[in-house]
Amino acid sequence: MRYPRHSVRIARYAVQLFFLILTVYVGWRFSQFVLHFEVPGNPFVPRPSSVDAFLPIGGFMAFKYFILTGIVDPVHPAGFILFVAITGVSLLLWRGFCGWICPVGTVSQYTWMAGEKIFGRTFTVPKGVDAGLRSLKYILLSFFLFIIGVAMAPSMMVLFFITDYYKAVDVRMMKFFTEMSIVSFWVILALFVLSFLYKNFWCRYLCPYGALLGLLGRFSPVSVRRDNEACVHCGACTRHCPTLIDVEASETVTSAECFGCLTCVSRCPSKGALDVHVRKGQKARRISPFLFPLLLVGFFYLVIGIGVATGKWHSKVPYEEYQRILPEVKKEYDSR
Numbered sequence: 001m002r003y004p005r006h007s008v009r010i011a012r013y014a015v016q017l018f019f020l021i022l023t024v025y026v027g028w029r030f031s032q033f034v035l036h037f038e039v040p041g042n043p044f045v046p047r048p049s050s051v052d053a054f055l056p057i058g059g060f061m062a063f064k065y066f067i068l069t070g071i072v073d074p075v076h077p078a079g080f081i082l083f084v085a086i087t088g089v090s091l092l093l094w095r096g097f098c099g100w101i102c103p104v105g106t107v108s109q110y111t112w113m114a115g116e117k118i119f120g121r122t123f124t125v126p127k128g129v130d131a132g133l134r135s136l137k138y139i140l141l142s143f144f145l146f147i148i149g150v151a152m153a154p155s156m157m158v159l160f161f162i163t164d165y166y167k168a169v170d171v172r173m174m175k176f177f178t179e180m181s182i183v184s185f186w187v188i189l190a191l192f193v194l195s196f197l198y199k200n201f202w203c204r205y206l207c208p209y210g211a212l213l214g215l216l217g218r219f220s221p222v223s224v225r226r227d228n229e230a231c232v233h234c235g236a237c238t239r240h241c242p243t244l245i246d247v248e249a250s251e252t253v254t255s256a257e258c259f260g261c262l263t264c265v266s267r268c269p270s271k272g273a274l275d276v277h278v279r280k281g282q283k284a285r286r287i288s289p290f291l292f293p294l295l296l297v298g299f300f301y302l303v304i305g306i307g308v309a310t311g312k313w314h315s316k317v318p319y320e321e322y323q324r325i326l327p328e329v330k331k332e333y334d335s336r
C-alpha cells in the first residue's frame with residue numbers, strides 16, 4: 001500500500017520532537033538536582049539518570065571497562081547503557097540514531113532550516129574542502145579511540161571512576177553551558193552561525209560520535225535502495241537529502257554520511273523507486289519506512305529497559321557524596 005508522501009517526514013518530526021522535549025526536561029530536572037546541593041532550602045529532586053547521555057566519552061570508557069572486566073561503572077551506569085543502546089542501534093539500523101533521536105542532530109537540522117528560510121538557500125562547501133573537513137570528525141574519533149581504546153588501562157580507569165571529578169563530571173558538563181567561559185561562548189556562537197549557513201555543520205564535520213555510528217552503520221543490514229526501472233529521474237531524492245548524497249545516482253545508499261532520515265524516501269514521487277530494504281543473504285527485502293523508526297525507538301528502549309531491570313541504570317553514588325562534592329564544585333566555578 002502506498003503511504004501518504006509526507007507521513008514519513010511527519011513521523012520523523014514527531015520522534016525528534018519527543019526526544020528534544022525529553023532532553024530539555026531531563027536537563028531541567030538535573031539542574032534542580034544540582035541546585036538542591038548548591039542553594040540551601042532548595043527541595044531535593046532525584047538525579048535523572050538519563051543525563052548520562054551527555055557523557056559519551058565516559059560511556060565509551062565504561063564500555064571498554066565492562067568488556068575487559070565484566071563490571072559496569074557504578075558512578076554513571078546509564079552512560080554505559082546508553083552507549084550500548086546507541087552503538088547497538090547503529091549496528092542494526094545504520095545511523096538512524098543521528099537522524100531520528102539525537103537532540104543535537106535535531107537542533108542542527110532546525111538551525112539550517114531556519115537559515116534556509118532567512119537566506120532562501122543553504123551554502124555548500126567546495127567539494128575538496130568538504131572532503132577535508134569531513135575527515136575532521138574521524139581524526140577526533142581516532143584520538144578518542146587511541147586515548148581510551150588503546151592507551152587507557154582498566155587499572156587507570158578504576159582510579160578515575162572513584163575521583164570526585166568523575167562523580168561530578170555531569171555537573172561540570174552542565175556548567176560548561178550554564179557558566180560558559182568567553183572562549184567557549186565564541187566557539188559555540190561560531191558553530192551556531194555556521195550551522196545556520198551549512199546543512200548539519202556539526203554532524204557532518206565535527207561530531208566524533210556520528211563518525212563512529214557511521215562506521216558501525218556499515219554493518220547494518222538496512223539501507224535505502226533505488227529501483228532504476230521505477231525511478232523517473234526527477235532528482236527529488238538528491239535535492240532534498242540533508243547530507244548531500246547523490247541518491248539518484250546510487251543503487252544502494254552506502255555512504256557513512258547517511259543518517260537514515262528517510263527524507264529521500266518520503267520525497268520520492270514514484271511508487272517502488274526508493275524504499276528501505278533489509279538484506280537477507282544475497283537478497284534484499286523491502287520494509288515499510290514506518291517500521292524503521294519503530295524498530296529504532298523500540299530497540300533503544302529495550303536496551304534501556306534491560307539496564308533498569310538489572311539495576312544498571314541509576315548511579316550508586318550516595319546522597320552524602322553529592323552533599324560533599326557539589327558545593328566544592330560550585331566554589332570552584334564561583335572563584336573563576
Ligand code: SF4
Pocket residue numbers: 224240241242243244245247253257258259260261262263264265
Ligand atoms: S540518503 Fe536518504 S536517508 Fe540518507 S541522509 Fe540522505 S535523505 Fe536521509
Ligand code: SF4
Pocket residue numbers: 226230231232233234235236237238247248267268269270273274
Ligand atoms: S526521487 Fe524517486 S523517482 Fe525521483 S530520482 Fe529519486 S528515486 Fe528516482
